[in-house]
Amino acid sequence: xxxxxxxxxxxxxxxxxxxxxxTYRCPLQCxxxxxxxxxxxxxxxxxxxxxxxxxxxxxxxGAAQLGFSGGEPLVRQDLAELIAEARHLGYYSNLITSGxxxxxxxxxxxxxxxxxxxxxxxQASDPELNNAVAGSRKAFEQKLAMARAVKEAGYPMVLNFVxxxxxxxxxxxxxxxxxxxxxxxxxLATCQYYxxxxxxxxxxxxxxxxxxxxxxxxxVYRQRLADSGSAMKLIFVxxxxxxxxxxxxxxxxxxxxxxxxPDGTALPCHSARLLPIEFPNTRESTLxxxxxxxxxxxxxxxDSWMPEPCRxxxxxxxxxxGCRCQAYLLTGNADNADPVCDKSPHHDRVLAARRAxxxxxxxLKDLTYRNANNSRLFFRS
Amino acid sequence: MMxxxxxxxxxGFRFQWEPVQNAHVLxxxxxxxxxxxxxxxxxxxxxxxxxxxxxxxRLEQQxxxxxxxxxxxxxxxxxxxxxxxxxxx
Numbered sequence: 001x002x003x004x005x006x007x008x009x010x011x012x013x014x015x016x017x018x019x020x021x022x023t024y025r026c027p028l029q030c031x032x033x034x035x036x037x038x039x040x041x042x043x044x045x046x047x048x049x050x051x052x053x054x055x056x057x058x059x060x061x062g063a064a065q066l067g068f069s070g071g072e073p074l075v076r077q078d079l080a081e082l083i084a085e086a087r088h089l090g091y092y093s094n095l096i097t098s099g100x101x102x103x104x105x106x107x108x109x110x111x112x113x114x115x116x117x118x119x120x121x122x123q124a125s126d127p128e129l130n131n132a133v134a135g136s137r138k139a140f141e142q143k144l145a146m147a148r149a150v151k152e153a154g155y156p157m158v159l160n161f162v163x164x165x166x167x168x169x170x171x172x173x174x175x176x177x178x179x180x181x182x183x184x185x186x187x188l189a190t191c192q193y194y195x196x197x198x199x200x201x202x203x204x205x206x207x208x209x210x211x212x213x214x215x216x217x218x219x220v221y222r223q224r225l226a227d228s229g230s231a232m233k234l235i236f237v238x239x240x241x242x243x244x245x246x247x248x249x250x251x252x253x254x255x256x257x258x259x260x261x262p263d264g265t266a267l268p269c270h271s272a273r274l275l276p277i278e279f280p281n282t283r284e285s286t287l288x289x290x291x292x293x294x295x296x297x298x299x300x301x302x303d304s305w306m307p308e309p310c311r312x313x314x315x316x317x318x319x320x321x322g323c324r325c326q327a328y329l330l331t332g333n334a335d336n337a338d339p340v341c342d343k344s345p346h347h348d349r350v351l352a353a354r355r356a357x358x359x360x361x362x363x364l365k366d367l368t369y370r371n372a373n374n375s376r377l378f379f380r381s
Numbered sequence: 382m383m384x385x386x387x388x389x390x391x392x393g394f395r396f397q398w399e400p401v402q403n404a405h406v407l408x409x410x411x412x413x414x415x416x417x418x419x420x421x422x423x424x425x426x427x428x429x430x431x432x433x434x435x436x437x438x439r440l441e442q443q444x445x446x447x448x449x450x451x452x453x454x455x456x457x458x459x460x461x462x463x464x465x466x467x468x469x470x
Contacts, residue, residue, distance in 0.1 A: 014401050016413065062401030065413055092395055092408035117393055117410040156393025158410045184393065185410060231465045 012301065014062030015258035015291055018091075019069055019270060020051065022079070023262050026072040027100045029135030030123065031367035032162055032197035032204055035071065036273050040375035045262045048078040050283065052085050054260050057287035059089040063258070066091040069270075071262065074101035080113045087114025094119060096160075099146035100139060107149045118150045119158040119187075125173035129166065135369050147181050158185040163214070164204040165357070166364055171217040175234065179225075183232055188218060190239040194271040196370045198329055201353065203362035208354060211242055241350050245315065246322025246338035253300035253324065258291060266290045268297060271325040275334050300324055300334075307335055309343045384434040384451075386469045388427050388458055394466060396424045407466060423457050427467065433458065 024039040036042075046054070055066070066086050073079060074097055086093040095110065099120045107118070120143055123133035127140035134140075151157050159178050161167070167174075171188070178186045190211070193201045206214070218236045225232055240247060250257045250269045259267040264282040267273055279296040280289075291297055299305070303316055310321040321327075322338020330339045331346045339346040368374055390396060395408045396416075405421035407414045416424065422443070426436045437451045444450070461467045 016402075062399065064397075064399055064402075064406060064408060065411065067411070090397065092413070094411055116395065116408070119410070154392055156391075156410050233465070 012292055013255060015058065015256065015287075016063055017065045017067070017257045018055075018058040018063040019067040019257065019259040020054065020082075021069050021071065021259060021261050021270060022051070022073045022076045022082075023071040025075045026070060026098070026370075027075075027136065028072070028098050028139065029369040029371045030133060030162070030196070031200045031369050032164060032191045032195075033370040034192075034195045034197065034270055035370065036195060037199060037378035038375055039071075040372040042261070042263050045076075046260075046264045046282070048081060050264065051078075051082055054264075054282050054287060055082070055085055055089060055091070057282075058258065059091060061288060061291065064090075064092060066093045067096055068093065069096040072098055072100060074106070080106075080109050083110055083115045084113040092116050097121070098134070098139070099143040100136065102142075102146045102149070104149045107146070107153050107155075111153050111155065115155075117158060118155050119160055120147050120150060121160040121162070122174075122177075123162070124167045125161075125170045125177045129170075132364050133166065135371070144181075147183075151182050156185070157181065157183045158187065159183045160187040160189060163188055163190040163206070165206040165210060165360065166204075168206045168210045168214045171214045172221065175218070175221045179230070179232060185233045185235065187235045187237070189235075189237045192237075192240055194274070194325055194329070196368065200367045202356055202360055203364075203367045205239070205241065205353060205357040205360070207357045207360075208242065209358075211239070240323070240326065240338075240340045241353055243340050244342045246319045246326075246340045248319045249323035249326075249338075252320045254291070254297040255301075258287070266294075266297075268300075269325070274325060275328055277334070305335060307337075309341075309345075310337045313343065382433060382455055382459055382462070382469065384437075385432050387430065387432055388436070388462075388467050388469050389429040390424070390427060391465060391468050396421075396427075409466075419453070420457060423454055424461075 023045055024035050024042055073095060083093060093116050095115055095118045097120060122130060122143055124130040130140040131137055161174050175186060191197050191204050197204060218234055222234050254268045257269060259270045260282055261267060265279050266282055267279055277296050277299055280294040306316060306321055310316050322340055324334045326338050327336045328334035330349050337344040339350050393409055396405060399406050402415060405416045407416060422440060426439050437454050440450050440454060
């Protein structure tokens with residue numbers, strides 16, 4: 001199914017990736033959580049039947065990759081039911097979890113239900129730092145046990161570490177831990193600054209020097225793995241703030257990715273909720289009309305919305321002007337070029353953040369942790 | 382690669398037809414590759430019991446007009462092995 005955008009000869013492709021954020025509830029309190037700051041205001045989660053309807057509509061439109069995420073998706077009691085439905089529909093389903101609330105029995109039940117992959121996130125390579133960042137005393141041991149259970153049940157193993165100034169020195173230990181656990185993929189995702197991470201940016205952002213050391217360590221380890229014939233793949237994500245050109249965010253607005261938030265709000269990416277744009281809800285509209293016809297999803301499609309310097313830039317077809325959320329957070333106007341770009345008139349704000357990272361002194365205790373009490377402070381009036 | 386080895390998709394990889402894309406795809410953790418016709422024809426023959434030699438023979442039977450296929454199939458499988466899409470037993 002293709003439709004023309006504003007009469008332009010550019011077809012809107014199908015949403016091949018569907019991210020189902022089942023809940024904002026989570027037992028952990030990571031200070032870089034990508035959920036909205038005011039998540040505690042959103043209590044009305046979609047029912048099982050409503051999620052099943054979203055999954056069916058998405059699959060019919062062509063979605064093949066499905067992420068179950070949150071919050072912590074394990075707190076949903078109907079997760080096994082949703083997994084079974086996803087498998088029945090032909091999705092490749094990914095469970096993105098902290099591992100908290102997982103048990104050996106659930107790992108196996110989900111396998112039987114047809115789950116394809118479980119990604120377990122860690123906060124650090126040692127229990128002390130891990131548990132301090134997660135705001136939970138027993139998190140690390142539980143994560144280790146669940147990573148082993150995932151492996152044992154025959155799933156491909158993807159381990160995810162969010163990297164920031166307080167754990168970036170652990171690169172060797174982290175990779176070595178993943179190697180011992182038998183990971184297939186390791187995502188070393190340096191923090192991107194949205195949601196809680198934007199709020200805590202000064203306390204999380206590594207310095208250029210820290211980043212350089214980390215990248216070197218990853219490259220050396222990667223070579224060692226290649227030499228030994230290991231299939232473990234290291235994916236190191238450089239933070240946007242240290243790039244000179246923006247990423248082609250989400251492969252373009254409303255181009256491949258469709259996120260459905262816990263309350264049914266449909267979003268072009270999981271951060272877009274922070275933008276001053278009205279997004280449709282799956283309770284009120286079909287997924288098809290949301291994707292192809294809603295003002296929210298059409299807002300930044302194509303390039304006719306772009307101001308300078310993007311409008312006349314020969315790279316606009318590659319990076320789509322970068323990330324709308326980053327433009328909004330850093331300049332107050334989501335139409336602007338992503339300030340990560342050194343052609344942006346606001347690039348100095350990114351440079352200032354880098355300078356601040358060179359002199360940052362905040363410790364873990366100075367961060368604002370992601371929990372309901374802190375969230376209530378951010379309610380919009 | 383030996384002709385008597387058995388190629389199979391790596392655990393966690395799934396090969397399937399996607400009507401909306403009008404193509405076969407390979408799905409894996411948080412990833413998807415859209416396959417061309419020849420890659421699809423080869424991957425469709427990997428059932429975890431057939432040897433490379435048997436896969437070649439079956440493809441030559443399906444596509445008699447294509448001539449000998451051993452070289453093409455081995456080249457694709459070597460590439461797929463390098464990308465860690467498949468395993469050889």
